[in-house]
Amino acid sequence: MALTTYERTVSWIDAMIATRRQGYVCVAATHTVMACQEDPELRAAVLGSSLTVPDGQPLVWAMNLLGHEQPNRVYGPTLMERHCAHAAEHGTRIYLYGGRDGDALDTLAANLRRRFPGLQIVGGWSPPFRPLTEQEEQGVVDEINDSGADVVWVGIGVPKQEKWMAAMRPRLDAPVLIGVGAAFDFHAGLVPQAPAVLQGAGLEWLFRLVQEPRRLWKRYARYNPLFVLRFGTQLLRQRTSGQPVAPVVLDGPPPRSPRTLRGRSVTHAGR
16 A cells, blocks of 8 residues: 555656656555455456555554554545646646446546646546457557557446456556546536545445445445454554564556655555
């Protein structure tokens, strides 16, 4: 898990684009962390990322309790919002991959252009809810590469987006891919975001559960208690042993620059 902020992450994206290095970013909540323990392909995709940032407030609390210094979460929708504002000022080209359907994607693009005048959205595609054929997959690769995108925002949900980025990374020219899940629905105005007070209290999951109970209840009923249990066990083990959690350095470090991230660690809860 990256020890970072919005500003450092945006600077890292700039550095990747400037040097034309290639990587991808996973935006992880507790659901992602726990699902990694049950899905080897998802775990490999997350550990293969250039950065995995703490999207959920409980993860920030957990990281700090384990002795790290993470000032706040890097929430996917806010990261997308801040980067789009930055991209509009600096001419960064973005591509949108995901959304509920074509109409939802069009609404998202229109909202982003309205909010961030000058934003260069060079293309977008909403994939069907089924595996792509080989021909469709190659068509997506060709379209993204032909668009000249610098950043591909991916909103197809966990674990699909992490696996898609890991699989497609070698075939895409865009320096940075970023999976942000529900951010597409939020910025398209299809799903309301939790009030700031609930987000800060780590209760965004409860707000989302009320909004989409049929889709989300199994996820939260399973993974929330599991995260609390396993993290509590890890914390107790650390406090008992007196040994700090050792950092795990991921492969594919970002380019060296005063503006790039300066520390990364993965808690054992994600293992």
